[in-house]
Amino acid sequence: MKIIMLGAPGAGKGTQAKRIAEKYGIPHISTGDIFRANIKEGTELGLKAKEYMDQGLLVPDEVTIGMLLDRIHQADCKNGYVLDGFPRTIPQAESLNKALADMGEAIDFAIDVDVPDENIVNRMGGRRACLKCGATYHVEYAAPKADGVCDACGSGLVLRDDDKPETVQKRLTVYHDQTQPLIEYYKGQGVLHSVDGTQAMEAVFESITGILGA
Numbered sequence: 001m002k003i004i005m006l007g008a009p010g011a012g013k014g015t016q017a018k019r020i021a022e023k024y025g026i027p028h029i030s031t032g033d034i035f036r037a038n039i040k041e042g043t044e045l046g047l048k049a050k051e052y053m054d055q056g057l058l059v060p061d062e063v064t065i066g067m068l069l070d071r072i073h074q075a076d077c078k079n080g081y082v083l084d085g086f087p088r089t090i091p092q093a094e095s096l097n098k099a100l101a102d103m104g105e106a107i108d109f110a111i112d113v114d115v116p117d118e119n120i121v122n123r124m125g126g127r128r129a130c131l132k133c134g135a136t137y138h139v140e141y142a143a144p145k146a147d148g149v150c151d152a153c154g155s156g157l158v159l160r161d162d163d164k165p166e167t168v169q170k171r172l173t174v175y176h177d178q179t180q181p182l183i184e185y186y187k188g189q190g191v192l193h194s195v196d197g198t199q200a201m202e203a204v205f206e207s208i209t210g211i212l213g214a
């Protein structure tokens with residue numbers, strides 16, 4: 001099963017993608033997590049990505065597409081995957097389509113987690129991230145057991161630099177300009193499904209499993 005998560009930054013794509021990955025036994029592939037891991041390790045790719053991420057801009061397609069295609073050709077992807085944060089531009093979607101078509105494959109589901117901009121600022125302002133293991137919390141809606149400490153690995157939690165209000169506005173503008181057109185693109189391919197992302201996390205997950213099936 002090959003699944004794409006669509007939706008604004010902070011809509012809950014990552015939260016839902018992790019649960020989908022667990023339930024269906026497929027890898028969760030987040031391009032944002034891959035970039036952050038590279039930044040932490042100080043790789044050349046990380047240095048390049050950081051320039052853009054800090055400004056709330058997209059990392060250029062020529063960097064992002066190759067990285068994602070390498071990842072989905074790894075052995076653990078042979079029964080499918082859930083992509084979180086890719087594609088984010090029409091050229092990314094077209095490259096993915098072409099790479100899959102070359103292998104006689106296609107995306108099965110594109111799930112749009114729909115959340116209006118008004119709710120996004122609150123979601124992002126309260127998001128706390130563990131940069132060590134990638135776990136995500138929310139101060140109000142998904143609080144860790146101990147304040148500021150990751151339940152999963154015990155590391156300190158941070159407010160991501162790009163989750164500060166100035167950058168969130170920029171990321172929303174970029175989303176509407178460059179990523180939202182993908183909703184029509186996948187509708188045209190007959191694989192688009194929308195869920196109401198303003199529901200509680202559990203209800204969103206039920207809507208999604210209703211689409212994906214048992």
Ligand code: ADP
Pocket residue numbers: 008009010014031032033035052053054056057058059060064084085086087088092162171
């Ligand atoms: P969020 O989960 O809040 O939507 P991500 O972790 O997915 O954020 O992405 C963080 C940043 O990484 C983005 O703002 C962008 O700069 C970069 N990024 C992630 N995925 C892509 C992509 N597919 N194309 C270009 N840039 C990306």
Ligand code: ADP
Pocket residue numbers: 007008009010011012013014015016123124126127128136137138139141142197198199200201202204
């Ligand atoms: P994305 O990957 O789309 O950027 P996340 O999954 O990281 O979004 O969610 C953004 C923030 O909102 C996180 O702090 C997360 O805990 C919280 N969150 C996710 N889904 C919901 C929901 N349905 N209701 C309330 N808060 C949510």
Ligand code: ZN
Pocket residue numbers: 130131132133134135150151152153154155
């Ligand atoms: Zn952690």
